[in-house]
Amino acid sequence: MKRKVGIRTYLREECIVFHKTKESFGALSNMSSGFPITINNRHISTSEALYQACRFPFNPSLQELIISQTSPMTAKMRSKPYRNETRADWPMVRVRIMRWCLQAKLIQNFAIFSEILQGTGEKPIVEYSSKDNFWGAIPQGDSTLVGANVLGRLLMDLRLQLQQNLFSADHLPPPEVDNFLFLNSPIKEIYPRISENDSSDLFT
Numbered sequence: 001m002k003r004k005v006g007i008r009t010y011l012r013e014e015c016i017v018f019h020k021t022k023e024s025f026g027a028l029s030n031m032s033s034g035f036p037i038t039i040n041n042r043h044i045s046t047s048e049a050l051y052q053a054c055r056f057p058f059n060p061s062l063q064e065l066i067i068s069q070t071s072p073m074t075a076k077m078r079s080k081p082y083r084n085e086t087r088a089d090w091p092m093v094r095v096r097i098m099r100w101c102l103q104a105k106l107i108q109n110f111a112i113f114s115e116i117l118q119g120t121g122e123k124p125i126v127e128y129s130s131k132d133n134f135w136g137a138i139p140q141g142d143s144t145l146v147g148a149n150v151l152g153r154l155l156m157d158l159r160l161q162l163q164q165n166l167f168s169a170d171h172l173p174p175p176e177v178d179n180f181l182f183l184n185s186p187i188k189e190i191y192p193r194i195s196e197n198d199s200s201d202l203f204t
């Protein structure tokens with residue numbers, strides 16, 4: 001079911017606001033490199049590429065094109081011309097899928113990403129955006145950001161799970177989404193990456 005998400009107003013000085021990946025807490029962004037994810041034995045450079053690939057369960061060659069991009073912004077751009085081929089139930093499943101993408105980023109980069117998430121303390125986490133008030137929040141004047149901030153809220157949920165020891169760091173089942181296909185196969189459970197310390201994607 002598609003739920004309405006509430007628009008909120010955030011006072012910038014009270015929040016962890018992330019925007020550009022090289023700035024403070026930029027690692028929280030899906031556009032951040034250095035947090036690779038392996039799905040069904042395939043390497044994906046960023047959570048953004050994974051999320052965009054999930055739009056197209058019935059187009060494996062497009063998924064291949066998207067996940068072969070090391071740049072997260074390019075991965076998103078590659079998906080843009082095909083937006084009208086996005087799975088029909090996307091508005092109903094995209095938040096569930098985004099939650100799972102963030103969980104996948106966490107389980108496979110646990111040491112560093114859990115530290116970054118916990119480093120946000122108790123503050124509201126907000127993705128600054130100049131135009132997207134669904135995933136992020138848009139500046140209104142100098143001191144406030146206004147938006148549904150769904151990405152920030154999912155990150156806060158994940159942080160809470162960590163704080164309450166409710167995040168299972170040893171395996172992650174796929175979300176309950178029909179036809180959750182990746183390169184023609186159902187997406188399987190995800191496990192921690194064996195080579196988490198291999199930071200070859202860092203700073204790309």
Ligand SMILES: Nc1nc(O)c(N)c(N[C@@H]2O[C@H](COP(=O)(O)O)[C@@H](O)[C@H]2O)n1
Nearest residue numbers: 019029030031048051076127132135151
């Ligand atoms: N274009 C763009 N630039 C950025 O720097 C961003 N952080 C985002 N937002 C991210 O895009 C994803 C959602 O994409 P859709 O537009 O819904 O396909 C999500 O990861 C946002 O955080 N966009």
